[in-house]
Amino acid sequence: MIKRTALFALSVILTIFSMAQKNLLPFxxxxxxxxxxxxxxxxxxxxxxxxxxxxxxxxxxYAVDGKYTGAVYKYCAGYQYDDPTIVGFSHTHFSGTGHSDLGDFLIMPTVGKLQLNPGTANNPETGYRSRFSHKNEVAQPNYYKAKLNDYNILAELTTTIRVGVHQYTFPKSDEAHIILDLMHGIYDYDEKNVWTFVRVENDMFQNLN
Incomplete structure (x- = not known):
């Protein structure tokens, strides 16, 4: 019995060691x-x-005319694979919790006429959201990329422990924008965000113009 236990323990150790030597990120x-x-x-x-x-x-x-909107529960993490549009990229999300919240500090790059409302999935041109395709979407550990079809903008995202890093590749345009929506949120009930502000510190771009 002791011999079998020792062999089993050795097998587990060797398996763990073997996995540690292999890069599992591609999986x-x-x-x-x-x-x-x-x-x-x-x-x-x-x-x-x-x-x-x-x-x-x-x-x-969260609610329409005081009645709970059941469809909001699908958006606990902010993203639904079958949706045809992207509203923007926000910095805080739950994953697998079964509870909705967060979705703070949404950023969306656009070109053309400036829109300050997100619009709707059926009529994305009425707002700043954009259509996208999974053919032009890449999701990897700590890296996300998608093409915003309505603006021909390539969006790339990565993070550090405390920072979200955005890279947007714009087409040539005299009307390029980066929208920051501080009122956006997941499970967006009345008075979820009652007061927001932005403070700019050490703006490295202020003298570029």
Whole structure:
């Protein structure tokens, strides 16, 4: 019995050691669980990171005319794989919790006429959201990329423990914008955000013009 236990323990140790020598990151698919009630997000984050930078694909209100909107529960993590549009990229998300919240500090790059409302999935041109395709979407550990079709903008995201890093590749345009929506949120109930502000410190770009 002792011999069998020792052999089993040795086998486990060798298996763990073998796995430690192998890069398992290519086997990770952040898109798993992003359909229906999986409640996961595909964006960028690191283990125990304070930032979960990920696309949000719709803006379903918590309630309409005082009645709870059941569809909002699908958006616990902000992203639904079957949605055709991206509203923007926010910095905080739950994953797999079955409870909705966060979706703070949404950023969206656009070109053309400046729109300050997100619009709707059926009529994205009425706001700043954009259509996208999974053919031009990449989700990897701590890296997310998608092409915003309506603006021909390539969005790339990654994070550190406390910082979300955005890179946007714009087409040539005289009307390029980066929208910061501080009122956006997941599970967006009345008075969720009652007061927001931005403080700019050490603006490295202030003298570029």
């Amino acid at each position: 990770v698919n952040p898109l798993i669980g992003t359909k229906k009630m999986g409640h996961t997000f595909p964006g960028a984050t690191v283990p125990f990171g304070a930032v979960q930078l990920s696309p949000d694909t719709d803006t379903i209100p």
